Amino acid sequence: MNQRPLVRDRNFLVFWGTQTFSVLGDSFSVVAFPLLMLEATGSLLQMGLLTSVMAAGSLSMGLVGGAIVDRFDRRRLLIACDVARLLLFAAVPVCWAIDPQVWLLFVVAGVASVFGQLFQITYITAVPTLVGRERVAEANGKLQATASLASIGGPALAGLVAAAAGVTAAIAIDAATFGISALGLVAVRLSRTAPAGTVDRAGLGQDLRTGFVTGARFLWRHPVLRVLTVFLTITTFVTYGMTDVIIYQVRHGLGQGETVVGYVMAAAGVGTCVAAALSAWLRRRLGFGALWLGAMTLCGAAAGVLALGQHVLVIGAAVLGFWFGLMLAAVSSMSLRQMVTPDALLGRVTAAFWTIHYSLAPLGAAALTAAADRFGAARPLLAVAVVYLGVVGVAFFTPVRSRNPEGLAVG
Numbered sequence: 001m002n003q004r005p006l007v008r009d010r011n012f013l014v015f016w017g018t019q020t021f022s023v024l025g026d027s028f029s030v031v032a033f034p035l036l037m038l039e040a041t042g043s044l045l046q047m048g049l050l051t052s053v054m055a056a057g058s059l060s061m062g063l064v065g066g067a068i069v070d071r072f073d074r075r076r077l078l079i080a081c082d083v084a085r086l087l088l089f090a091a092v093p094v095c096w097a098i099d100p101q102v103w104l105l106f107v108v109a110g111v112a113s114v115f116g117q118l119f120q121i122t123y124i125t126a127v128p129t130l131v132g133r134e135r136v137a138e139a140n141g142k143l144q145a146t147a148s149l150a151s152i153g154g155p156a157l158a159g160l161v162a163a164a165a166g167v168t169a170a171i172a173i174d175a176a177t178f179g180i181s182a183l184g185l186v187a188v189r190l191s192r193t194a195p196a197g198t199v200d201r202a203g204l205g206q207d208l209r210t211g212f213v214t215g216a217r218f219l220w221r222h223p224v225l226r227v228l229t230v231f232l233t234i235t236t237f238v239t240y241g242m243t244d245v246i247i248y249q250v251r252h253g254l255g256q257g258e259t260v261v262g263y264v265m266a267a268a269g270v271g272t273c274v275a276a277a278l279s280a281w282l283r284r285r286l287g288f289g290a291l292w293l294g295a296m297t298l299c300g301a302a303a304g305v306l307a308l309g310q311h312v313l314v315i316g317a318a319v320l321g322f323w324f325g326l327m328l329a330a331v332s333s334m335s336l337r338q339m340v341t342p343d344a345l346l347g348r349v350t351a352a353f354w355t356i357h358y359s360l361a362p363l364g365a366a367a368l369t370a371a372a373d374r375f376g377a378a379r380p381l382l383a384v385a386v387v388y389l390g391v392v393g394v395a396f397f398t399p400v401r402s403r404n405p406e407g408l409a410v411g
Helices: 010-041 044-071 074-098 102-131 133-165 167-186 201-221 223-239 242-253 258-286 288-308 312-340 343-357 361-375 378-395
Strands: none
Touching: 010 044, 010 074, 010 102, 010 133, 010 167, 044 074, 044 102, 044 201, 044 343, 074 102, 074 167, 102 133, 102 312, 102 343, 133 167, 133 258, 133 312, 201 223, 201 343, 223 288, 223 312, 223 343, 223 361, 223 378, 242 258, 242 288, 242 312, 242 361, 242 378, 258 288, 258 312, 288 312, 288 378, 312 343, 361 378
């Protein structure tokens, strides 16, 4: 049966646009909230505490969000998350115009991060019901490409708005993006929006208590998802602090200024956008195993070049290659989870994967940056290269190398 191309599918186009606005809002928050905290208190410690509150909010929803997503209407959840963030962020400029209160930033940032994580889990589960499982990889590539652009342009735009009109104006625009996203989602139709039957409180309570375990159990029982979860947790441990180490390398190792740092990190954005755009085509041409193993090999090789490179153009090319491979691996992994997980479990499986995946990331970031501070950037970056290439070497002898792992039985 011939299907309308996604670029001509009105339902997908509206969803695509709303997701882009939602990511734009999230990326505004990354800059606007720390800036406002610094402006209000002048304290780096308070900025760090605010970031910790946001991380804690995301983690808490990661533990229970999957059960919520699998129990309720997904389109309504997406709209509710956007409306909640609209109201929360709009409260900040209103309060600041009357009587600024620092405590409000902690409340808004913490609660908004909870709704942001719930939105992300719901969005992942909505894609297969929006486009069909056979087109998940293509849809993810398009969604991730524009999300990457929004996440690159958002912080820069937030900085410009803050400089021109004040930080509270940037937060007001942030709130407006979530309003636009919510309005767009009203027009989106999903083929499956909620589980059949009535949502009973006893069943929801049980799912909230056991949802993470249910999702983790499914990941463990699937021969490819099990391996991917273990390996991606390992590589995320050594990747989370990469940006800080690369910036340190460019500034102190190569003696370059902030402008050059900006250009080098822009290469990461280019890599992610190009990889997202090509991911579906490469998946069809190479199959899952070759694509994922090749992407991880590229990451390892690029990390090695970053460690040994002594010219800024070489470093820039390596950054582009590393994030190109990282995005290819991420999109292919996400698409596979969406295709092999039963729809009724997809929220819990997604939440469990993300929670496990990022559980060690903050510790890894601290370890990587501490090592770079003590020994210089080259040794930690070589360690990253060894980890990635070691993962590829082991993964080659696992079911991950399968061309089409969608057909593998769950144990």
